[in-house]
Amino acid sequence: MSLDLNSTAAQIESMVVDLQARQGERVRRVESAFIALNEFQLDRYLDISNESQGGRYRIVPEILEHPSSVYKPDLPPGNFRVVSSDGSHIEVDRHLAVRCFLINVGVSALTYGDYPNATLYSVPRLYAAQEDLVISEIATGRQQSIEGAVLGAKRAVAEVSILAEEASGLDSNTPSIYLVDGSLVMMGLVGHGYHDFVLRELIEDGFIKSMNHIRDFSENRSFGLASYISMPAHSDVVNALNVTGCVYPIKDSNLRCDNSSFSTNPCEKCISGVLDRDIFWKLLKPGERSSVFGVNSPVVENHYLGTGITFFYVNVGTEIGRVEMPSWVSDNRSSLDLVHSLIVDQCERGRGYPVALMEAHEQAVVGVSDRRNFVQLVEQVLHKKGSDVYTSEKARSKRLRWL
């Protein structure tokens, strides 16, 4: 049976009515947040941040200049290159006859200017050996299965690692940026109780090592590395505005304000529930970026080996995007300007989304039919080589769908 759309439609209607009822309050809060952004007292914020160092206010970003600062993009250089990677994976499936997972990384390398060119490819890698399926700590013998969030992190490592390979092959001084999709902060690993050896292998020996390779290859070149988040749901800057603007004592504000909806109204100037993109959509004109903020996160502080992660918001014409970079990119003004300029240009070419990322995604994507073919191929090869091919009764019943 397919989804009962009649029943669902009634619930959707009720959802929309509820949403519209809160729209007025939402508009008011966005307006308040925008005023708070313009009236933001940086000195007061720095004082509070310093007082709470190591305390409970880590969700607020590092702010180095006034958050209402606005920067226009430079014109892109005459010749430049944008290299992107994106990944997709097939999880370990306990219904499959063999335990394995697959990571497919897609790459697009687009060259613009006098010699336009495009290279599009994907690199699928199957992990099936016993040692490939776990992360081990030799000293203690502890192991962590690679699935769920850990597999997601391993995929992120593969995406950056392939960009490092691309960067190592760069033989010209053409200005280049390297782009990945999503966040550079591996938040997926936080709060799940993963052991330190897991975080070390994935973040320090994987993600950061590859990022540092890219940095080393890029020395003395016009160069940038960044990630792009479309329609970001972050509220880091709004949290910072709350720190200085909320009428309640800071320790109470998180309890009193409802971050997830606009149904409560604890104070007249409440801005909880507002997203960063809401206020930057009001602040930034097409092409402009915000000032640069620093990510304040224990995972960055403890595992990024001194590399900070910074971000800015940018109006790409149709939406606000969030661009994250290693601090060694944002610390270098020409690299920062190159990233800004080329992301705006990429979004213009890609109708609102970086075209290089779109093409990397197209190369990486593993669709439903690909997954089915993958399972069939595994079973065929097992059968050919004389191995037992078995599957769970549940998987078999899904395939047969008998009457």
Add this chain to the structure above:
Amino acid sequence: MDASADNGNRSSDLVGVSKGNYASTISPFGEIVEASTTYLLAQCHRLYAAPSLGDLVRTEEDSTAFSVVADVSTKSIDPSRRPLAMSQGEDTVDDIYNRHPQISRLLSTEISLIVVAHKADGKLFRYLSPVPTKIHAQVSICQFEEVRELTMSLEFLSVLITSSVGSPDDVVAAFLRTASVSHPDPKKFLVDAGKHIAAILAGDVHRLNALLRRIS
């Protein structure tokens, strides 16, 4: 590969042209991606680098199959992704390809081929090969001499006329016009071809007249 180079066109980009559309040297321009004994589909190595409608091409493997270009098309390699209009004001086609170099990698030029003859053990047979060409066989435009040899007799014309691929009458007319220049007396070749066609289309005077007008 240079994307702007990919935007080249016509068969003259494929191979050295000696007379008409036909080549003095063999250089593969594409590869078979779909095959039956009567019909072949080839994908060009370079975007838009296809031979012309009616050109004679060859596929080389154990035996040589000869076929005629019946249709040329360029489309997205991914059926779920359609090209969208991209022009900004006064952009030329080249401007668009230069601004979006990935396009050349995401489009593909394909040619539909009607098989008309084959060669085995050095002998030419003007009828279908008993087995189809293999997928991934290379396709080249025929040399001038091969066109003349094949068209010394036109008994295979009925295959082209009765084909349902592309627009058969345009294919036949284009094929005969370009093949005629490989003969010492092109006019006589076309008159003889007209007689062949008249015999095949004896019961369809309207179509016969229309076709004869196209080759005259």
